Amino acid sequence: MSGGYDIPAALRESATTRYSASEEEAVLDWFAARNRSASARIREVPLSELQGWSIAPETGNLRHDSGKFFSVGGIAVKHRAGTPAQWTQPIIHQPEVGVLGILVRVVDGALQCLMQAKLEPGNHNGVQLSPTVQATRSNYQRVHGGFAVPYLEHFFDAPPHRTLVDVLQSEHASWCHRKRNRNMVVLVDEDVEVREGFRWFTVGQIHQLLARDGLVNMCSRTVLACLLGCHAPRDDTPGAHSTAELLRWVNATRAECTASTDLIPFTDIEGWDTPAGAAAQTPGRTFDIVGVDVKMGDREVAQWNQPLLRPRKRGIAAFIVKPVRGIPHALVHARFEPGNLQNIELSPTVEAADGAAPAGERPLFLDDVLRAPRERRLFDTEMAEEGGRYMHARSRHLVVAAQEDDFTDTPQDYRWISLPQMSRLLRHSHYWGISARSLIGCLHALNASAVLG
Amino acid sequence: MSGGYDIPAALRESATTRYSASEEEAVLDWFAARNRSASARIREVPLSELQGWSIAPETGNLRHDSGKFFSVGGIAVKHRAGTPAQWTQPIIHQPEVGVLGILVRVVDGALQCLMQAKLEPGNHNGVQLSPTVQATRSNYQRVHGGFAVPYLEHFFDAPPHRTLVDVLQSEHASWCHRKRNRNMVVLVDEDVEVREGFRWFTVGQIHQLLARDGLVNMCSRTVLACLLGCHAPRDDTPGAHSTAELLRWVNATRAECTASTDLIPFTDIEGWDTPAGAAAQTPGRTFDIVGVDVKMGDREVAQWNQPLLRPRKRGIAAFIVKPVRGIPHALVHARFEPGNLQNIELSPTVEAADGAAPAGERPLFLDDVLRAPRERRLFDTEMAEEGGRYMHARSRHLVVAAQEDDFTDTPQDYRWISLPQMSRLLRHSHYWGISARSLIGCLHALNASAVLG
Numbered sequence: 036m037s038g039g040y041d042i043p044a045a046l047r048e049s050a051t052t053r054y055s056a057s058e059e060e061a062v063l064d065w066f067a068a069r070n071r072s073a074s075a076r077i078r079e080v081p082l083s084e085l086q087g088w089s090i091a092p093e094t095g096n097l098r099h100d101s102g103k104f105f106s107v108g109g110i111a112v113k114h115r116a117g118t119p120a121q122w123t124q125p126i127i128h129q130p131e132v133g134v135l136g137i138l139v140r141v142v143d144g145a146l147q148c149l150m151q152a153k154l155e156p157g158n159h160n161g162v163q164l165s166p167t168v169q170a171t172r173s174n175y176q177r178v179h180g181g182f183a184v185p186y187l188e189h190f191f192d193a194p195p196h197r198t199l200v201d202v203l204q205s206e207h208a209s210w211c212h213r214k215r216n217r218n219m220v221v222l223v224d225e226d227v228e229v230r231e232g233f234r235w236f237t238v239g240q241i242h243q244l245l246a247r248d249g250l251v252n253m254c255s256r257t258v259l260a261c262l263l264g265c266h267a268p269r270d271d272t273p274g275a276h277s278t279a280e281l282l283r284w285v286n287a288t289r290a291e292c293t294a295s296t297d298l299i300p301f302t303d304i305e306g307w308d309t310p311a312g313a314a315a316q317t318p319g320r321t322f323d324i325v326g327v328d329v330k331m332g333d334r335e336v337a338q339w340n341q342p343l344l345r346p347r348k349r350g351i352a353a354f355i356v357k358p359v360r361g362i363p364h365a366l367v368h369a370r371f372e373p374g375n376l377q378n379i380e381l382s383p384t385v386e387a388a389d390g391a392a393p394a395g396e397r398p399l400f401l402d403d404v405l406r407a408p409r410e411r412r413l414f415d416t417e418m419a420e421e422g423g424r425y426m427h428a429r430s431r432h433l434v435v436a437a438q439e440d441d442f443t444d445t446p447q448d449y450r451w452i453s454l455p456q457m458s459r460l461l462r463h464s465h466y467w468g469i470s471a472r473s474l475i476g477c478l479h480a481l482n483a484s485a486v487l488g
Numbered sequence: 489m490s491g492g493y494d495i496p497a498a499l500r501e502s503a504t505t506r507y508s509a510s511e512e513e514a515v516l517d518w519f520a521a522r523n524r525s526a527s528a529r530i531r532e533v534p535l536s537e538l539q540g541w542s543i544a545p546e547t548g549n550l551r552h553d554s555g556k557f558f559s560v561g562g563i564a565v566k567h568r569a570g571t572p573a574q575w576t577q578p579i580i581h582q583p584e585v586g587v588l589g590i591l592v593r594v595v596d597g598a599l600q601c602l603m604q605a606k607l608e609p610g611n612h613n614g615v616q617l618s619p620t621v622q623a624t625r626s627n628y629q630r631v632h633g634g635f636a637v638p639y640l641e642h643f644f645d646a647p648p649h650r651t652l653v654d655v656l657q658s659e660h661a662s663w664c665h666r667k668r669n670r671n672m673v674v675l676v677d678e679d680v681e682v683r684e685g686f687r688w689f690t691v692g693q694i695h696q697l698l699a700r701d702g703l704v705n706m707c708s709r710t711v712l713a714c715l716l717g718c719h720a721p722r723d724d725t726p727g728a729h730s731t732a733e734l735l736r737w738v739n740a741t742r743a744e745c746t747a748s749t750d751l752i753p754f755t756d757i758e759g760w761d762t763p764a765g766a767a768a769q770t771p772g773r774t775f776d777i778v779g780v781d782v783k784m785g786d787r788e789v790a791q792w793n794q795p796l797l798r799p800r801k802r803g804i805a806a807f808i809v810k811p812v813r814g815i816p817h818a819l820v821h822a823r824f825e826p827g828n829l830q831n832i833e834l835s836p837t838v839e840a841a842d843g844a845a846p847a848g849e850r851p852l853f854l855d856d857v858l859r860a861p862r863e864r865r866l867f868d869t870e871m872a873e874e875g876g877r878y879m880h881a882r883s884r885h886l887v888v889a890a891q892e893d894d895f896t897d898t899p900q901d902y903r904w905i906s907l908p909q910m911s912r913l914l915r916h917s918h919y920w921g922i923s924a925r926s927l928i929g930c931l932h933a934l935n936a937s938a939v940l941g
Binding site for chain 1: 583585587648649651653654655656670718722729732733735736737739740742743748829830915916917
């Protein structure tokens with residue numbers, strides 16, 4: 036019982052409450068209207084001309100003049116087991132912890148989430164469905180001198196019994212160094228004011244919108260996955276492995292991983308000169324750092340400049356799933372990424388850049404996923420990555436069904452994990468990487484009943 | 489069932505199997521004999537004269553010529569909420585993960601642990617009861633060119649169902665930067681050879697020896713705590729807080745902690761020149777870095793030099809415990825230390841240096857602990873810290889009983905946590921700091937039945 040409510044029951048009810056066709060139409064109209072009113076103009080500018088940002092002469096690192104927000108530097112990676120075995124690359128530093136928070140209420144026994152149609156400068160498609168609050172510390176401490184972040188007070192003053200989720204989770208660890216967000220869900224009374232651009236959604240309705248390309252943003256997906264995970268009942272039905280075995284496997288993989296990283300000045304990154312030279316056409320480069328001048332009508336500040344990381348290719352994030360003794364399982368990869376706080380986090384079966392890779396360098400299971408016939412692709416939607424740091428970053432999210440006796444002989448760094456196990460582990464930090472959390476949200480959408488009981 | 493055994497039952501049986509007075513006498517005789525045969529000579533030498541070690545001219549850092557083992561550098565800390573709010577200090581760097589492993593077998597339904605009477609150069613009292621294996625990666629990869637580490641093969645070749653514990657845990661985060669050890673327990677068949685200096689012990693027998701000053705070493709204490717914790721049955725009896733609430737509290741405390749650290753060259757540490765100047769009489773200094781020349785008869789190598797960290801004062805680690813609804817609880821402190829991988833880990837109620845501190849600077853609850861009458865001191869033994877890195881480091885371990893209605897109004901960074909909850913969290917990395925794990929081992933010794941059912 037939290038705040039007088041039976042939260043697991045309210046979640047079950049919420050997950051089964053979905054839109055009718057006409058209701059869904061009405062919500063899409065609301066999105067379209069938000070898009071029209073969210074007047075924004077994003078213009079690319081050279082990094083050397085970004086207002087409020089400068090390139091440190093001694094390191095070449097790009098930083099905000101306040102020393103806050105984030106910076107872009109370099110990282111050197113040694114990973115004997117990797118391809119290649121060592122490399123250098125730019126990486127985003129954001130030591131401060133941001134808040135990704137959803138306010139929820141219970142109406143007629145069903146939980147509802149207060150979401151906003153929010154525009155971020157890196158969004159490729161206008162507004163996206165975002166959490167109630169999505170703010171860095173510099174943001175909410177108003178380093179930019181702008182307006183206060185709406186609803187933020189609910190997250191900092193929440194009594195413990197109304198805090199349904201509060202867990203630190205990572206962000207893209209190939210792009211950011213040890214970046215962490217505080218994923219929060221806080222229960223409020225029904226009478227909280229709904230500001231313009233905000234609206235209440237059941238979990239089932241958000242799950243419905245997940246099937247539309249690019250509509251539900253990355254932050255919503257991770258918080259939602261944590262909400263269902265944190266309130267998943269215990270399930271001791273034996274799956275492929277006991278949870279204790281899986282924890283030991285994660286620890287063993289971490290202990291045996293000899294990859295190491297060192298932060299380096301931007302000027303020491305091979306093939307990059309300064310961030311300003313970042314858009315050069317270097318072969319093998321997977322992303323660029325670009326600058327934007329942003330004008331927006333409805334934000335805390337109306338105009339600002341900032342750098343964004345722009346991937347050169349769309350990503351692919353895919354789970355192969357199958358039943359083991361009747362319980363849905365996904366094939367999970369314990370995967371090194373340079374920005375991880377601990378060297379590995381759990382990743383989808385496949386996490387790769389889209390596009391042809393030479394034979395011999397193709398990620399494991401990629402072909403199994405891409406060549407799966409249509410009827411085995413349970414989920415296939417393009418999702419947007421966070422638009423406050425990444426420009427037009429998208430990845431195709433796939434869930435591909437296999438038979439129980441497929442893929443039984445997997446490499447040491449892969450394991451079959453049941454959906455209830457995956458969900459329960461979301462109560463702890465740093466087991467699941469962002470792409471896995473995002474896909475777990477999609478698994479919940481396909482099969483909430485396997486998680487919520 | 490692991491390896492055909494019911495491990496929780498074997499642990500319960502093991503915890504209740506204790507020595508008779510004459511048996512305990514015999515074991516202490518064995519220790520005394522080991523001490524006589526462990527011929528060792530530890531001689532202090534200036535750091536600048538350590539064979540195989542050198543002080544890097546550009547940083548003043550002390551490092552092994554192989555680049556392996558460990559090094560000593562500096563760290564700068566900013567911690568607005570702390571006293572002082574910022575400081576610099578030396579810190580040990582050991583990026584590689586060591587193995588602390590205990591081999592166990594089941595005899596007559598009771599689990600037995602293969603322990604060794606081992607001498608480390610920093611031990612103040614000769615041999616101590618140590619895990620089967622206690623080795624850094626450089627050690628077991630034989631960077632020193634010496635003999636192989638006995639029994640090591642059992643830990644690397646163990647099949648999953650025989651691995652009872654495999655969890656990464658931290659070491660003293662005021663002295664070491666993100667040092668982690670792999671705490672392992674592996675089940676073997678009865679017929680493993682018992683080498684000289686090794687002996688089988690039940691958990692109850694080790695618990696008995698814990699009551700003797702300095703006998704059971706730090707590594708044994710943490711692995712043993714993890715063993716009982718990893719196999720503690722679930723217990724949903726409501727205590728002071730639900731486990732979900734406690735996890736959210738840990739995350740909130742981590743997210744709200746603004747302390748930051750930067751690694752710095754040794755020469756930038758205030759009040760220290762180079763490690764070689766480390767024994768100077770600077771007021772406020774809590775430890776020195778000293779060099780030793782070690783000669784030992786029965787180790788992988790017979791002679792070596794190394795630096796050790798020598799605390800100036802004995803430490804105090806104390807839990808205040810009380811029953812909440814009939815379940816034993818301890819008052820736990822979410823505490824920042826500069827070497828933590830995440831800024832805070834869970835610590836004892838009091839973790840401090842022994843000795844008089846000026847009024848106003850005395851740690852919270854220290855006086856409650858030190859002034860507790862004898863009948864409320866359930867445990868009061870001096871324990872040794874690890875002798876491979878620390879010289880003559882000891883801390884007084886205290887468990888002090890309070891009444892259910894004592895200490896109900898505690899600061900935000902303290903929480904009452906039940907013994908079953910404490911134990912279950914040991915299945916995950918980085919919730920519990922080393923001193924808390926060591927004290928949890930003592931709580932188990934006092935009240936194994938509350939954990940093992």
